[in-house]
Amino acid sequence: MITDLFEEIYAKILEYDTIIIHRHVRPDPDALGSQLGLKALITKKFPEKKVYAVGTDVENLSFMGTMDQVENEAYENALVIITDTANRPRIDDKRYTKGKFLIKIDHHPDEDIYGDISLVNTQASSCSEIIADLAISLDARLPMNAEAARLFYGGIIGDTGRFLYPATTSKTMRIVSELMEYDFSASEMGQMMNTNSKKIANLSGYVLQNIEVNDLGVAHVILTQEALEQFGADDSDTAPVVPLPGTIEGIVCWGIFVEQATGGFRCRLRSKGPVINEVAKRHGGGGHPLASGANAADIAEIEEIIREFDELVVAWQK
Missing domain, CATH: 3.90.1640.10 (inorganic pyrophosphatase (n-terminal core))
Structure with a gap:
């Protein structure tokens, strides 16, 4: 075909x-x-x-x-x-x-x-x-x-x-x-x-220093407008930092949540095993089973995505 x-x-x-x-x-x-x-x-x-x-x-x-x-x-x-x-x-x-x-x-x-x-x-x-x-x-x-x-x-x-x-x-x-x-x-x-620019290198350091990981191996980082401005970066500069959490031992799936100048957050979601694209679909996005994108209106929706990731990891580990 x-x-x-x-x-x-x-x-x-x-x-x-x-x-x-x-x-x-x-x-x-x-x-x-x-x-x-x-x-x-x-x-x-x-x-x-x-x-x-x-x-x-x-x-x-x-x-x-x-x-x-x-x-x-x-x-x-x-x-x-x-x-x-x-x-x-x-x-x-x-x-x-x-x-x-x-x-x-x-x-x-x-x-x-x-x-x-x-x-x-x-x-x-x-x-x-x-x-x-x-x-x-x-x-x-x-x-x-x-x-x-x-x-x-x-x-x-x-x-x-x-x-x-x-x-x-x-x-x-x-x-x-x-x-x-x-x-x-x-x-x-x-x-x-x-090869990354100095601002991407600095942003990478910020991600690694500020990543939060729970006991299930679900990790996240929120990149606020203030954090981006600190390094002279914007949303288009965040793609190179998305794989970084996956290099850390014990992390199973993760999200990089990028605050938009117009409001809300762009959600860059990744996984080493649990299928995450259904979560992405529920939050205005989609993508591959292990690499997806979504949108969050506010911090509360980010927290909901993290809770859904927790549930996925528990089911996946069983």
């Missing part, structure tokens, strides 16, 4: 002269790797096509690439492809609805079904893995190139935590092996993704 969808997507790429690629707001390496990697594939094979990647640029991921500026008129007869975005409210740049044909490519649980073609593979480690697999499967019709390989590699190591997370499979490693045959430096990409 997936190879059939590869063929359908390729047929649409052939059909359209203008292709506009979107991904989710507040992008991570996989969002950018899948989006920009797909652009690199298409532009290399079809230089006559107009191919754009749109959305907000991210300063600390600028080594992945930058976004294009696109006029509204470009959407009139365009193929629009959305990568790495489970639900429509999270798509960056709402003009995606103005295209003529819409394709969704994603690896998150398919709870918001959209797109004229929808390729969702929840067994894949990342959206970058899916699109790399598409290129490998299509072979000479949409051949891999060094820039696309670099971007897909960055997306995969970002979403697998350098191959530490359970989503890493033997297929992931086979695809990575093929990507590393191309002329880019995997170690350089890893180093760039592992």
Whole structure:
């Protein structure tokens, strides 16, 4: 079935002269790797096509690439492809609805079904893995190139935590092996993704110093606006600190709760075992079984999420 969808997507790429690629707001390496990697594939094979990647640029991921500026008129007869975005409210740049044909490519649980073609593979480690697999499967019709390989590699190591997370499979490693045959430096990409600014380093120290862990191994840190301002940071700078609690012995699941300037908290939720995405859904979010996001209106809702995590851990330990 997936190879059939590869063929359908390729047929649409052939059909359209203008292709506009979107991904989710507040992008991570996989969002950018899948989006920009797909652009690199298409532009290399079809230089006559107009191919754009749109959305907000991210300063600390600028080594992945930058976004294009696109006029509204470009959407009139365009193929629009959305990568790495489970639900429509999270798509960056709402003009995606103005295209003529819409394709969704994603690896998150398919709870918001959209797109004229929808390729969702929840067994894949990342959206970058899916699109790399598409290129490998299509072979000479949409051949891999060094820039696309670099971007897909960055997306995969970002979403697998350098191959530490359970989503890493033997297929992931086979695809990575093929990507590393191309002329880019995997170690350089890893180093760039592992290098943080001084403010992120200081924020990391704050997280480690202020983490609260209960007897069940449920941990949390609340990053208030005051704490963020102390380091000259904002919500977009918090992604690198999310894995830190998982490096501490005894922590089973955790939340980083980031106060928003507009009120409420963004909840970055992670787990080493208990499935947490149902908790995320109950609090206006969703995601993967072990990595999800949600929203909390106030401290009371944060406390409720922590209580729900406690219950999950108790059931999981049994």
